[in-house]
Amino acid sequence: MLYIYMLGYDVDFGHMEAVSLISAPKYPEKQVGYIVTSCLLNENHDFLRLAINTVRNDIIGRNETFQCLALTMVGNIGGREFAESLAPDVQKLLLSSSCRPLVRKKAALCLLRLYRKNPDVVNVDGWADRMAQLLDERDLGVLTSSMSLLVALVSNNHEAYWSCLPKCVKTLERLARNQDIPQEYTYYGIPSPWLQVKTMRALQYFPTIEDPYTRRTLFEVLQRILMGTDVVKNVNKNNASHAVLFEALALVMHLDAEKEMMSQCVALLGKFIAVREPNIRYLGLENMTRMLMVTDAQEIIKRHQAQIITSLKDPDIRRALDLLYGMCDVTNAKDIVEELLQYLSSADFTMREELSLKAAILAEKFAPDLSWYVDVIFQLIDKAGDFISDDIWFRVVQFVTNNDDLQPYAAAKVKEYLEKPAVHETMVKVSAYILGEYSHLLARRPGCSPKEIFGILHEKLPTVSTTTIPILLSAYAKILMHTQPPDQELQSQIWAIFNKYESCIDAEIQQRAVEYFALCQKGAALMDILAEMPKFPERKSSLIKRAEYSEADTAEQSAIKLRAQQQPSNALVVTDQPPANGATSPVPVGPLSLAMVPSMITTEDHTSTDQALSQQNGSLTKVDPQHPSADLLGDLLGPLAIEGPPGATVQSEHNAVSRLEGGPDAVDGSAIVPVEEQRNTVQPIGNIAERFHALCLKDSGVLYEDPYIQIGIKAEWRAHHGRLVLFLGNKNTAPLVSVQALMLPPAHLKMELSLVPDTIPPRAQVQCPLEVVNLRPSRDVAVLDFSYKFGTNMVNVKLRLPAVLNKFLQPIPVPAEEFFPQWRSLSGPPLKLQEVVRGVRPMPLPEMANLLNSFRLMTCPGLDPNPNNLVASTTFYSESTHAMLCLVRN
């Protein structure tokens, strides 16, 4: 059965058999039962409850082998319930002197498991002394297990276990001197290397050692280990002794010992990174990297620089790269970066991205002068363009923009690169940007007239992808603008290009072409809009942030995520969008015929229809951005004195509209800000706005998702009360910490969010109920301010919660004989509202009816004599107004 399971099939049919075998009286049956159970089941499995009594009987029973089996199983899969019912028995076994070591060592680890499940089982006061007693144990098996238990305990709370420290040192001494070690516990002549490693690990959890005697003894032992280890022929012996040695090194680093010992360590490491054995070399490099962090051994390590650089040629270069990255400073940056650049062209493909990222960061951090930095980045792009993320070139553009002296240099440089026969696309992007901005600074040099520059750039146009074309177009417009006096021929050439792209299928390109064309014809206005980019505010390099981010991850994963992050990379290089927008309104309103003119008439409650109206605007109509609805809505909202400036709501409506159109108008807030828009390092998966709109219509779904977390929502609405549950799901195998959720409710909603835990354990989901009470009608939307930390990354998102007006509606059917009297009894505004929505996309009637239904407006088919009219009714609930009948006819 195990075999089947191992091959990846589900074997739940056999679980019951396995559990019942546990209670069998014979040893082999019991053994099989226990082992199968502990392999197949997990701690939360229901069957385990059945077995708990049998297990307990075995543990307190007389038969040692049975005890062992039971302890092992509990040790492997015991859960909280086991912890509660078995802990005292297990402790007794561990401490009893009458038991054989065989049983006691199992008991130690079993206790460890139970402790992890429920920390209360080990009460700290009395236990520390007993733990110390345990460490006096002579049997190495028990000692090994106890040491594991100690490591776990100490890592949580080192202060309580001070008394164990000298014991650890004593054990270590005994092992290192090979005193009183039974033959069977030596491994290739080394006394139990695993126990040595464990002991030193335990010691590393204590911050310092104060007792001078203990300290001296420990140092003697360490010294012995450091000096006594030689490279020998036998692989196994060699490995074992080096395992101990590396652990000793780690301990020395932790204790931050005297200088002399430190330099000894570095010397040893230097020897290691030169040996042929790949494992030891790898570890040597890794430890050297670690050493950089704890001490000021940098100077000594630098002596090994040459050796480290040679190890870059290893198949496993990651370590060497990390080390170089860590040891780089102003003095050696130039050498190292040049070395990295040289290596880049021969490196493994999987490594190139990381390599280039690191080189870029080092170049930025330690650049002796900026022109060197620019050179390095251009070389990088040239050599490994595919692996250069957009952040890198954004950053170089930022530097160039901020430094006036650098501009002509950079411009000349990119021109050189562009003249090469094969140029990478990223290079084209950078060059287009820089030449567009600064080529006029070169105008006096030979071969750099606007026309020639244009020629060079335009040559590349056919080869690039759609993301690059917009940048090229911007560059053309700028070149044209800088051409003084205007060059007719160039102008007509460029205009022809704009004309050609006006009908481009890519919306971004189309918009630019149209806008630039119109701008060029305006002449004077052009100057302001296409003027040089303003200086960027100084900010932390996004590269460094990214590096921090990627360090938290393994190389491979980060590569994937980085690629994912690059997706929304068509950042714009447009300067002032609003005037451009005003000058050439990109939305063609006229041609759309008014196929349908729905009139929406509200009764009794304006706002509910307003809401519905704006929703509809957002989701199914196409409205001119300059639509006068701002005033209209303002008027409507006025009488009811509802908070929230109408402008803002209209703004959001615009956003919704532009989102819908997806194309020309999709210049939302983030894109207006030029290139280096500071992005959250963690990109959400899917469109947040889209998710929000979907949730306005549904009661459950996903509100937000990124690589680490998924926030789901489930809602129940009754009259003016609502109950939402937020599901915070950690998608990773590491916990998310500093989780915070803050409600920013608008004035009309009362919201109560239950406590959100500070950490979300790996792969776990946390539920947070949220109570909502609607006080009075309003269109404002509640916002959830949510933040968490993953590794060193702080992520903060503001999410609109779908607690919108239509959620407080409850559909009721209204018979015809009631509807029309009610309808007529309402006379004019403010209770009755009629509005024609202009510029509407035609929409089939059933679709419209569906939409109304999903807004909780109940359509009443057949009520109106005209089949083209839709009639709907609903009730609106809020605390101040109670139930209100709302009728809609269109």
Place this chain on the structure above:
Amino acid sequence: MGIRFILMVNKQGQTRLAQYFEWLTLEERRALEGEIVRKCLARNEQQCSFVEHRNYKIVYRRYASLFFLVGVDNDENELAILEFIHLLVETMDRHFGNVCELDIMFHLEKAHFMLEEMVMNGCIVETSKANILTPVQLLEKT
């Protein structure tokens, strides 16, 4: 918590023994095994025996046609684990007498017993071969 899982995989990439010390669903296990095996089998002799994968460190060692892969926490001592693999192999050698892939295939339960004696809950319990083998022999006698 030290060791997360122990896998034995042959050269063709078929799993011969799998023992996990943390709970993963079947799908997760399958995916993880696939990824790791692909990664490790692709490496050559000159490369070191440690691979970082997700948030594990994989320590592997090859014996004839069988790969032993051990997934450990990031701060575990790699060489110690490497030698632990060897100890496991030596123990099996002592029991089966020159152990081979077939031994493990057909005596899967015994391999599991031995492993159970050596590792418990991700920590090394016993390193003395005699002690490890006592219960297994006990099983054979009865």
